[in-house]
Amino acid sequence: MQVSATLLLELGVIFAVLTALGSAARRFALSPIPLYLVAGLALGEGGIVPIPAAGEFVISSASIGVVLLLLTLGLEFSMSEFASSLRRHLPSAWVDVVLNAGPGAIAGWLLGLDVVGVLAMAGITYISSSGVIARLLNDLRRLGNRETPAVLSILVLEDFAMAAYLPLLAVLAAGGSWLRAFVGMSIAIAALAVAFTASYRWGHHVGRLVGHPDSEQLLLRILGLTLIVAALAEFVHASAAVGAFLVGLTLTGDTADRARKVLGPLRDLFAAIFFLAIGFTVDPRELIPMLPAALALAVVTAVTKVATGMYAARREGVARRGQLRAGTALIARGEFSLVIIGLVGQTIDAVESVATTYVLILAIVGPVLTRFVGAPPRVPAR
Amino acid sequence: MDVKEVLLPGVGLRYEFEIREGDRIGVIAQRMGDFEVVIYSREDPDEARPVFRLTEEEAEALAQILGAPRIAERFADLTREVPGLNAGQVGIRPDSPFVDRPLGDTRARTQTGASIVAIVRDDEVLASPGPAELLRRGDVLVVIGTEEGIAGVEHIVDRGHLAGPPAGGHVAGPPAGGDVPGPPAGG
Numbered sequence: 240m241q242v243s244a245t246l247l248l249e250l251g252v253i254f255a256v257l258t259a260l261g262s263a264a265r266r267f268a269l270s271p272i273p274l275y276l277v278a279g280l281a282l283g284e285g286g287i288v289p290i291p292a293a294g295e296f297v298i299s300s301a302s303i304g305v306v307l308l309l310l311t312l313g314l315e316f317s318m319s320e321f322a323s324s325l326r327r328h329l330p331s332a333w334v335d336v337v338l339n340a341g342p343g344a345i346a347g348w349l350l351g352l353d354v355v356g357v358l359a360m361a362g363i364t365y366i367s368s369s370g371v372i373a374r375l376l377n378d379l380r381r382l383g384n385r386e387t388p389a390v391l392s393i394l395v396l397e398d399f400a401m402a403a404y405l406p407l408l409a410v411l412a413a414g415g416s417w418l419r420a421f422v423g424m425s426i427a428i429a430a431l432a433v434a435f436t437a438s439y440r441w442g443h444h445v446g447r448l449v450g451h452p453d454s455e456q457l458l459l460r461i462l463g464l465t466l467i468v469a470a471l472a473e474f475v476h477a478s479a480a481v482g483a484f485l486v487g488l489t490l491t492g493d494t495a496d497r498a499r500k501v502l503g504p505l506r507d508l509f510a511a512i513f514f515l516a517i518g519f520t521v522d523p524r525e526l527i528p529m530l531p532a533a534l535a536l537a538v539v540t541a542v543t544k545v546a547t548g549m550y551a552a553r554r555e556g557v558a559r560r561g562q563l564r565a566g567t568a569l570i571a572r573g574e575f576s577l578v579i580i581g582l583v584g585q586t587i588d589a590v591e592s593v594a595t596t597y598v599l600i601l602a603i604v605g606p607v608l609t610r611f612v613g614a615p616p617r618v619p620a621r
Numbered sequence: 622m623d624v625k626e627v628l629l630p631g632v633g634l635r636y637e638f639e640i641r642e643g644d645r646i647g648v649i650a651q652r653m654g655d656f657e658v659v660i661y662s663r664e665d666p667d668e669a670r671p672v673f674r675l676t677e678e679e680a681e682a683l684a685q686i687l688g689a690p691r692i693a694e695r696f697a698d699l700t701r702e703v704p705g706l707n708a709g710q711v712g713i714r715p716d717s718p719f720v721d722r723p724l725g726d727t728r729a730r731t732q733t734g735a736s737i738v739a740i741v742r743d744d745e746v747l748a749s750p751g752p753a754e755l756l757r758r759g760d761v762l763v764v765i766g767t768e769e770g771i772a773g774v775e776h777i778v779d780r781g782h783l784a785g786p787p788a789g790g791h792v793a794g795p796p797a798g799g800d801v802p803g804p805p806a807g808g
Contacts, residue, residue, distance in 0.1 A: 383659035383669030
């Protein structure tokens with residue numbers, strides 16, 4: 240086996256830079272995702288520091304990153320939580336779709352994009368970053384707040400909506416007709432139903448099949464199963480991401496708990512590479528002309544997310560300040576918007592450059608606003 | 622007491638209750654095993670003031686401090702009224718020969734005169750366990766008897782048999798070696 244010293248060195252330096260950026264971001268309770276994007280911009284096409292040897296590795300690892308992000312999302316998912324979110328917050332979910340997908344779609348139309356582009360932009364502005372927000376609420380110690388269940392319910396419903404949306408977009412982006420897109424989406428929804436039934440009725444069998452007391456065995460089995468299903472899903476144009484999400488849904492109980500533990504660090508690593516890769520494939524020079532459009536879209540959809548959060552929090556009987564906290568918490572866009580960019584970015588350049596800038600802005604502004612809006616007034620200690 | 626349970630999708634559960642002093646306490650149990658304790662201010666009931674955060678291990682220690690002694694305390698009250706009667710706790714060590722064997726196999730009462738009145742397992746208390754009850758690693762036996770009797774039970778569950786001639790004198794039954802085939806600790 241030939242060891243490529245340059246590859247190892249480049250990867251090592253990349254990881255060292257990422258950890259420095261990540262810990263700097265964490266210091267201010269910010270998400271490291273935007274910094275990873277910036278690092279990717281600096282490294283890739285038209286960037287300042289080219290990485291000839293590691294480039295290929297970064298690109299191919301990125302697809303594993305998407306699969307792992309969706310797999311762990313599926314593992315987090317619980318039917319009872321989904322059902323209770325749906326019961327309490329179905330109206331909030333509709334408000335969320337209309338207020339937040341709308342501006343994206345309109346922006347796409349104004350930019351003169353085709354149907355796929357418009358649909359992609361709608362998704363990008365709609366989906367808040369559940370990863371960033373859940374972590375943020377924990378870091379800001381707001382999990383106990385009265386508005387938090389409303390925020391988390393919205394996130395659960397959004398994530399679930401992605402399972403229907405992604406296959407639709409994936410087929411259309413691959414150049415399929417609407418008919419094929421709907422077939423793809425139907426397959427995904429049917430598979431979702433099967434996965435649910437399976438996890439509900441035979442979840443423990445599936446768990447027994449992949450479960451193993453040895454962590455290494457468990458890791459290999461789950462990864463093997465997930466990658467095979469993801470490949471199959473990709474093969475029928477339903478998006479590898481959706482396949483991985485389905486596997487995550489099917490695993491429940493003890494197996495899911497242990498899977499989350501063993502997959503956690505791997506997910507963090509590959510997801511970081513994925514965020515890097517998104518920046519990597521974008522030429523920073525293309526971002527500048529799109530900056531005003533992205534900025535305007537960011538302002539509009541930040542306001543609409545605040546409105547969504549306030550509406551949802553009011554349904555929980557939360558007072559004004561809490562409503563504002565809920566609204567600002569939802570502003571951050573992140574991993575899913577990037578997954579969508581990854582899906583259509585290769586074919587539609589405008590989406591890539593507008594949306595990357597857009598995510599970059601909101602992934603930074605969202606957490607900052609959340610932190611300063613509705614922060615507890617300084618009260619002298621009792 | 623009225624404890625309200627609120628689902629936090631993707632995070633875990635929040636328990637809320639009001640204490641007698643009027644404050645409202647919240648306990649957030651995260652899925653990953655961490656806990657956070659918060660208090661709700663009276664001016665703004667929507668906003669939680671963080672009190673402290675605990676890892677799974679720390680939470681367990683706290684739960685034991687708050688919960689376990691009460692069990693022993695209750696027995697202590699009982700034993701105070703009968704002179705010469707004591708309550709003690711005997712843990713089942715991982716290397717005890719009685720791990721995964723029925724309680725009856727210890728023949729503790731026959732040999733020492735002390736009674737095993739409860740088994741504390743995780744956060745559960747099995748009161749008046751029958752002889753068929755299987756002992757698990759980490760169980761704590763609540764024993765009532767004389768001081769020597771309790772020490773005897775401890776010796777039995779650790780080693781598999783009673784040590785030498787009993788000091789108490791009132792221990793019935795043959796030496797345990799015959800029917801309890803546990804080698805001295807080590808296996």
